[in-house]
Amino acid sequence: MKLIVTGGAGFIGSAVVRRAVRDGHRVVNVDALTYAACLDNVAEVADHPDYAFVEADIRDRAAMDAVFAEHRPDAIMHLAAESHVDRSIDGPGTFIDTNIGGTYTLLEAARKYWTAQGRPDTFRFHHISTDEVYGSLGPTGQFTEDTPYDPRSPYSASKAASDHLVRAWHHTYGLPVVLTNCSNNYGPFHFPEKLIPVTIINALAGKPLPIYGDGSNVRDWLYVEDHAEALLLVVQKGQVGRSYNIGGENERTNLELVQTLCAILDELRPRADGRPYAEQITFVADRPGHDARYAIDPSRIRAELGWRPSVTVEEGLRRTVQWYLDNEPWWRALQTRDGVGRRLGTGG
Template sequence: MTTHHSPLTSNTSHLLVTGGAGFIGANFVNYWLNNYPDDRVVVLDALTYAGNLASLEPAKNNPNFHFVHGDICNQELAERLLRDESIDTIVHFAAESHVDRSIHGPDTFIQTNIVGTHSLLKAAKSVWLDSHSSLLRPQSSVLKPYRFHHVSTDEVYGSLGPEDPPFTEHTPYAPNSPYSASKAASDHLVRAYHHTHDLNITTSNCSNNYGPYQFPEKLIPLFIINILEGKPLPVYGDGLNIRDWLYVEDHCKGIDLILQKGRPGEVYNIGGNCEKTNLEMVETLCKNMDERKPSSSLTSYSSLLTFVKDRPGHDRRYAIDSSKIKKELGFEPYESFETGIRKTIDWYLQNESWWRAVMDGSYREWLDRQYGQKHN
């Protein structure tokens, strides 16, 4: 049972999880229903190419789970859900999330990440703050009623040099890609709604996630699948770009702590204390794949590694200082990169039907059945 009680009902929470059919959102929904089986979880997801209903398979038959196919830009729909489902907590994951795509097609990033977040903020303000009588809004609650948690990225802080200290919550924003710029804009809007309207918000800026249900355009699942199919492992530039890796369930635990104990209006950085160059990451992945599923023709899968032309504006290094969430909320990542990568590899080995359906496009069948072939 959760401690952030619904102000309207009894002692359970009603969550609206946007982007719940995506990678982190689906992990979060499955995590939440496992840990808080009495809570209600409503997912609002537009099912873009990155949304996959199969990732919500564990939740499908749970009576406390409800999936709604829709766009966060649709303010009226969001307001209706907040009212009809007595939502007291929004966990906002929905976004366009792939940096490469933002370079070639930034428009949807602006629309979903900025306009969509703003639309959701307006819906929350309208239903939670503007239209409730004071009778329904407990004035003396220690836990402020209604929480809007915004899930963001460490990429808003820009790129670090080799000797720079990791990003803290006070690092000035310096986004370098259309993706990170759109996330930065959404962070500012969320902050503004707290300061201007006293909306009860929290924000988390997290480092690179990996784990089950990640769409295979992202580095780790792409490389696991390429290894299984004997394809090259394309590494950008010199392979020395550094990322701070976090196992996705640890991210979910961090958000859980923020929902329960985070202070309204605060920002929390979440990281894995796990800086790795892309080359180190690939070597660890290949070593584990060599052990788990040795190749019949190669001594090591690391021979599949090839260097390709760097991404334009590729940030050199990200690293997170997560001492605030550790000190204030007791957050500590449970998985090391070694244990997390083994779990991830095992998941992809055991869930071949999940990623095969993504690769051959059949994961979109639900949409085809609902809307014919006209959707994109």
């Protein structure tokens, strides 16, 4: 297939780009190169004959029309989004503009292209979203594709709105769409403002390891390479108009997750004084509206497409820690970017 991947210089997008090229697809990476993007993420495919990069903003209709006209894709995988909850609390406007306005612009550009091509049944608009659109769970239960939407942050609300737009373009105009909602991703190339990279980097620097509230918030952790595999399966074999939840089946509290990271670091890069990294754990004021628990039921994608995660959270965290230890120049170069290394999302 020939794929347009929006946000392909970001964390999940770059994993999709790398995997797609390795699998023999032709890939056009469209990215505006905002603060969380990094072309080093796709360095391994940068010179590949099946890869092309276009620096463009999904909110720019003329640029999107030009990308479709020039590259004539079989499918578009839409990952470009503002995605950091804390940043959405401090500045929701960018999330509205990009996640809602940008998705609308992209849908219209895709619809124009698809119509000009004779409305082929084989075309796909794959919209990649988050489990956060479903809101917060109690101690039991899981999100299914039929769970009512109940977003609690500007980020999740903007993603919920974009999901609704994609479904509306399918029902109103017939655009062949598929949607996926994923749990928390982690792994190599994770931008250093999220919990796992912050923990690793702060631990190595001897800084406090901040945990919101009492650390009891639960997330379902999905290794990013597993997610990329699932996304490429959905865009090729998913049923038109259908959504698929993609989860790691690896629930952990934030405290358990950080403690596991500390234990791995104790083994792979012991502190000079021999003391455990867990001593650096510090509990900080919770963020506003912090969802208590996310957990995904991935039975639909397992039953219909035969996918399930291959990496346990213990194995994935070990791989991730080792990657950060081996790739210090990559994350050090990102430390000067706006907002990295300071507390965001206080709601002040």
